[in-house]
Amino acid sequence: MTDKPIVGFIGVGLMGHGMAKNILEGGYRLQIKGNRNRAPVEDLVGRGATEATSAKAMAEACDIVHICLSNSPQVEEIIRGSDGILASGKAGLVVVDCTTSDPNSTDALAAELSDAGMTLVDAPLGRTPKEAEEGTLDAMVGCDAATFEVVRPVIECWSGSITHIGETGTAHRMKLIMNFIAMSYGALFAEALSLGVKSGISPQTVRDVMGASRMSNGFFDTFMSYAVDRNRDAHKFSITNALKDMTYVASMAQGAGAMNPIGAAARNYYAHVAAIGEGSDYVPMVADHVARLNGIDLADAVKKGAK
Incomplete structure (x- = not known):
């Protein structure tokens, strides 16, 4: 058995596939949720990941959930949707948004998740899909100091450089x-x-x-x-x-x-x-x-x- 947290990853595209792969290689149990492109999903399942049926189901099963999508409306739907993260009611869940998001949206989502007993971390990325596959992305992280210590070991799997910018929202x-x-x-x-x-x-x-x-x-x-x-x-x-x-x-x-x-x-x-x-x-x-x-x-x- 392992005392490592169970990690979820939503959005295993150009950047997310490499990040998720490196989390698996870091020894974490991983759930994933992809989009229309099945190739990265099937590759990660072949490496040992399991596929979640919804963001809600993933949140219920995981301790830390990464989101790596294209824009804030997609992140909002994953969090607020009827089958979304908030619907899980999973107190203590940490959500790590790696999307380059609108900070105004980030602030609103952080407040909503906090009201539900969850924590939002913003951790946008620097560099390209090549570095994502290599596990050498730059990470900017926004959250309180205690949460930073919780998520840092997971982020270290896919990042070669981590900077704690400040409170949630500052990294975006x-x-x-x-x-x-x-x-x-x-x-x-x-x-x-x-x-x-x-x-x-x-x-x-x-x-x-x-x-x-x-x-x-x-x-x-x-x-x-x-x-x-x-x-x-x-x-x-x-x-x-x-x-x-x-x-x-x-x-x-x-x-x-x-x-x-x-x-x-x-x-x-x-x-x-x-x-x-x-x-x-x-x-x-x-x-x-x-x-x-x-x-x-x-x-x-x-x-x-x-x-």
Whole structure:
């Protein structure tokens, strides 16, 4: 027998599959609940997980439940729905929301769960599905100190870096600040590439000069891996999700009474791509869309730059 808590995981997609796999490999009994894609569910069941019939049933059987979904409305439904976590009435349950969520929603859900004797932890993620599979994600955690000690051993299974930001809600706010910077980088890099090409400078030159300077960073590397090297899988984060996060940033800024004009400008790049029906494209692909708005075929510009 083990004294380890029983863990549940809702949302075993691009990020969640690797996280759940690493929880299993950490020696925890695991229940999972997936969506339409059966492949990751079947893989995890084959590794020893059991599949829950509903979020309510999972909450009844588990001590800690992770949620890793696309947006706050999905999290709200999983918690508040008729077959959701709150319906379990499981006092003492700890819910760990790894979604990049709207902090206003997080605050409301934390209060509702607390009233039911449950605890909400916000633990959004940094890095990509590659690091999720490797168990080396960055984790930002929002909760009280005692709860942090409860969840930390489980989070250590899928994270290489854990930062306790503060009380519940603070981690989602920190994650949005990070994504505000990252998605703004994406818009800026896309615009810079088009400006370079229109000015007679190849995409390769823009990448090589900036990449060797102090302005380089990890996001720059993955962005240019697609924009210049045409590696489609360099950064598998959809424009739909980027737009969602930038919309949450706008809401956060409004709630805080803070100006956010750069955020509004960057958001419009992703809003444009989503509006023309290409929201499933990955974030670095915004460079192609901005190039087309400037009358450029970026892939062709890359080919010419290689000559």
